[in-house]
Amino acid sequence: MARAATTTDAFNAVAEPRRREILDALSLGERPVNELVDLLGLAQPHVSRHLRVLREVGVVDVRDEGRQRLYRLNPQALKPIHTWISRYEHLWAERFGLLDDVLAGLQEDTPQEGAGQ
Amino acid sequence: MARAATTTDAFNAVAEPRRREILDALSLGERPVNELVDLLGLAQPHVSRHLRVLREVGVVDVRDEGRQRLYRLNPQALKPIHTWISRYEHLWAERFGLLDDVLAGLQEDTPQEGAGQ
């Protein structure tokens, strides 16, 4: 079996930097393909293809406006990524590691200092 | 040009579900390859290969212990993912969209209600 398709899920879709750039651009508001082409400096067919991938995983939506197609971010579809990665967030917090939290919970009176690296 | 290598960055590395499973397992503590093989139900060479990818992007570290190799999570390397995705977090919060925040900032006295999806 080969590598999972980019259209499998949001994780695979946003692994491509260009597609993240597209999402970043769309986070500022709806945009036609044209503008994205300019912003990314890619050929139009490439941008259209990237948009297709993003659409297939539900990360963007489209709307027809005359002969333009306005793409719009659908942030809900990014939620699983955030949910997953958030599990790890506390591990790189100021206080390093789990142990500090555990200890702090056990003896809640001892003042603490950030052991930030 | 083909798709970026899985070893290009953390984004590409964690696009593979099995590798996320490995990281989830390692978030509970250091583990030898053996245990990961059991946990994932994959063939040992596959697990070793996944671990290589994760190691190349710096998401895990290894330590030799006798004839075992103990893998350990290096959460720092996941930070870029969290940083990126966090840009979008507020978009799926209770209050939907940016506008609410902007308006709330401008007129800080008007009480607000959740404009739930």
Add this chain to the structure above:
DNA sequence: GCATTGTATATCCATATGGATATGTATTGG
């Protein structure tokens, strides 16, 4: 030293990628 255990590496293979380019389709204007 040799077998055993624990991992890593080296093939083989089907698949889909992403860039390039050409062309198809839809909307607007004359």
Add this chain to the structure above:
DNA sequence: CCAATACATATCCATATGGATATACAATGC
């Protein structure tokens, strides 16, 4: 109806994936 604009789709191609399997290497025990 034809040209122009705005996108989408259809190739072609090199590449590396991830699973399978066999094998190499390294440490331990006898």
